[in-house]
Amino acid sequence: MISRRPEEFGDEELVTSAQQGERQAFEVLVERYKQRAYHIAFGFTRDREDAKDLSQEAFLHAFSHLKTFDRRSGFYTWFYRILVNLCLDFRRRKGRVSWESLDEKTEKGNGLEKIPNPGPSPDQAAMSGEISTRISAALATLPPKQRAIFLLKNNQGLSIGEIAAVMKSAEGTIKAHLHRAVMALRERLTELA
Amino acid sequence: MAERQELTGACKNFEQDLVLYYYQDCSRAEQQQVEAHLEGCPSCRVFLEELKSLLPATVKPDEPTPAFWQNYSREMRGKLDKQESHGWAGAILSLFRPWPVPAVATAMILAIAVTLTFTKGRWTTETHPSPELVEMASNADFFESIDFLDSMDLLESVEGHDAQKSEPASHPL
Numbered sequence: 001m002i003s004r005r006p007e008e009f010g011d012e013e014l015v016t017s018a019q020q021g022e023r024q025a026f027e028v029l030v031e032r033y034k035q036r037a038y039h040i041a042f043g044f045t046r047d048r049e050d051a052k053d054l055s056q057e058a059f060l061h062a063f064s065h066l067k068t069f070d071r072r073s074g075f076y077t078w079f080y081r082i083l084v085n086l087c088l089d090f091r092r093r094k095g096r097v098s099w100e101s102l103d104e105k106t107e108k109g110n111g112l113e114k115i116p117n118p119g120p121s122p123d124q125a126a127m128s129g130e131i132s133t134r135i136s137a138a139l140a141t142l143p144p145k146q147r148a149i150f151l152l153k154n155n156q157g158l159s160i161g162e163i164a165a166v167m168k169s170a171e172g173t174i175k176a177h178l179h180r181a182v183m184a185l186r187e188r189l190t191e192l193a
Numbered sequence: 194m195a196e197r198q199e200l201t202g203a204c205k206n207f208e209q210d211l212v213l214y215y216y217q218d219c220s221r222a223e224q225q226q227v228e229a230h231l232e233g234c235p236s237c238r239v240f241l242e243e244l245k246s247l248l249p250a251t252v253k254p255d256e257p258t259p260a261f262w263q264n265y266s267r268e269m270r271g272k273l274d275k276q277e278s279h280g281w282a283g284a285i286l287s288l289f290r291p292w293p294v295p296a297v298a299t300a301m302i303l304a305i306a307v308t309l310t311f312t313k314g315r316w317t318t319e320t321h322p323s324p325e326l327v328e329m330a331s332n333a334d335f336f337e338s339i340d341f342l343d344s345m346d347l348l349e350s351v352e353g354h355d356a357q358k359s360e361p362a363s364h365p366l
Contacts (some may be wrong), residue, residue, distance in 0.1 A: 023273065030269055034262070041256045053256070056269055060276055125333050137296050153216060160218050178216075179209040185248060 007031075011075040019066050027068070033076060036156065043151040044087040046136060047128050050165055054090055059082035071164050078164040080158075084148050091144045138188035142181055149174055150181040203240035204230070211237060215244045 006014070006028045016026035037058060041052035061082050062069075069078055097126045139147060145167070152166065160178075164171045203211055207230055213225045214221040231238050 001202070023277065026265075026273070027270065031266065034265060034269070038257075038265070047262075048255060048257065052265060052268075056265070056272060060272055061268060063273060064276060081236075139251060153218075154248060160213070175209060175213065179212050182212050182244065182248070183208070185251065186243065189247060 012071070015066070015069065015071070015075050015148050018063075018077070019069070019175075026063055028076065029079075033079060034059075036076075037079070040080070040083055040156060041087055043139075043155055044091060044147070050090070054086055058086050061086070077162065079170070080152070084091065084152070084166060088144045088148060091147075105118060135185075135189060137186050141188065142184060146181040146184070149177045150185075153178055154193045203237045207234075207237055208240070211241055212244065215241060215248065255276060 006024055009017075009025070009028070009112035010031075011029065014025045014029050018029065034055065038051050041054040041058075042048070045051045045054060058079065065082075068077070079175075090179070130192050139150070142150065149167065150161055152163045153160075160171050160174050166175045167174065207227065210223060210227050212221065214224060219227070231241065
């Protein structure tokens with residue numbers, strides 16, 4: 001019999017092992033999803049430390065509630081739900097980041113300018129640094145649910161069906177929120193052109 | 194102040210479909226429908242081009258260093274260790290955290306109230322009186338009559354005393 005390394009197991013097998021008390025199996029899930037979890041959280045917080053704390057908190061929450069995971073959805077859908085709820089809660093706790101406060105934060109050298117440029121396309125390269133900052137500010141002004149849906153679609157590439165499962169909403173609702181988010185961003189950003 | 198640029202309006206009926214078309218998250222039939230519409234609608238074509246230039250720019254991933262990720266995993270293991278070590282002890286201690294105490298107290302009070310409400314009358318024992326008590330009760334009339342007689346004696350003595358006092362005053366001068 002060929003023994004496989006834990007990294008080669010699928011989510012379901014890892015979840016089963018973790019539910020039976022194998023910590024190592026859960027750590028493999030953490031390694032598998034930590035970057036995606038971090039990037040979702042970063043989309044909400046725009047702060048590296050906050051994003052790290054939030055994503056780790058989501059893993060801890062998943063670990064402590066793993067026995068209640070009923071497998072009606074995939075592990076990542078369940079985990080994303082936990083993470084998105086924590087992110088929405090974080091936004092509620094911190095309050096909405098206002099357009100002005102975010103600009104101020106950036107000017108003081110404490111915010112978005114520390115994000116490295118991911119290697120822009122010609123279109124992106126044409127945009128000034130100010131416009132990039134404004135994009136982040138415009139994102140911050142979206143209502144939390146719209147923002148969550150937009151980030152899951154635009155940044156994470158989840159399908160409408162997957163987002164609907166994560167957000168526990170109908171696909172039609174997700175489509176409508178995504179549409180509204182895109183239109184709001186477009187309007188905000190055109191104001192700056 | 195920046196001058197406001199005019200937004201290119203897409204056909205309202207197609208706006209949402211165009212967003213989904215951009216993300217390639219629509220069925221084959223919807224895709225064909227949008228493409229057919231785009232062929233004859235310049236404003237929707239401009240709208241789609243706007244989305245293509247705008248939306249990729251909104252993705253600003255933060256790419257932390259490998260050291261960050263190593264630290265992330267190390268911290269995560271530490272936090273999992275801590276959570277595991279709490280285990281049973283944490284579960285027991287959690288009962289004594291501020292919220293369970295009033296919750297348990299409230300539950301107990303409610304339980305007592307419900308018990309008393311539904312068992313009202315059952316707690317009083319139906320005891321048969323002892324023969325001594327029955328006899329005492331039958332003699333109650335006798336004791337009441339004695340009390341009455343005592344009261345009569347008292348009244349008579351008071352009246353007699355009053356009569357003696359008032360006699361001299363009744364004689365004419």
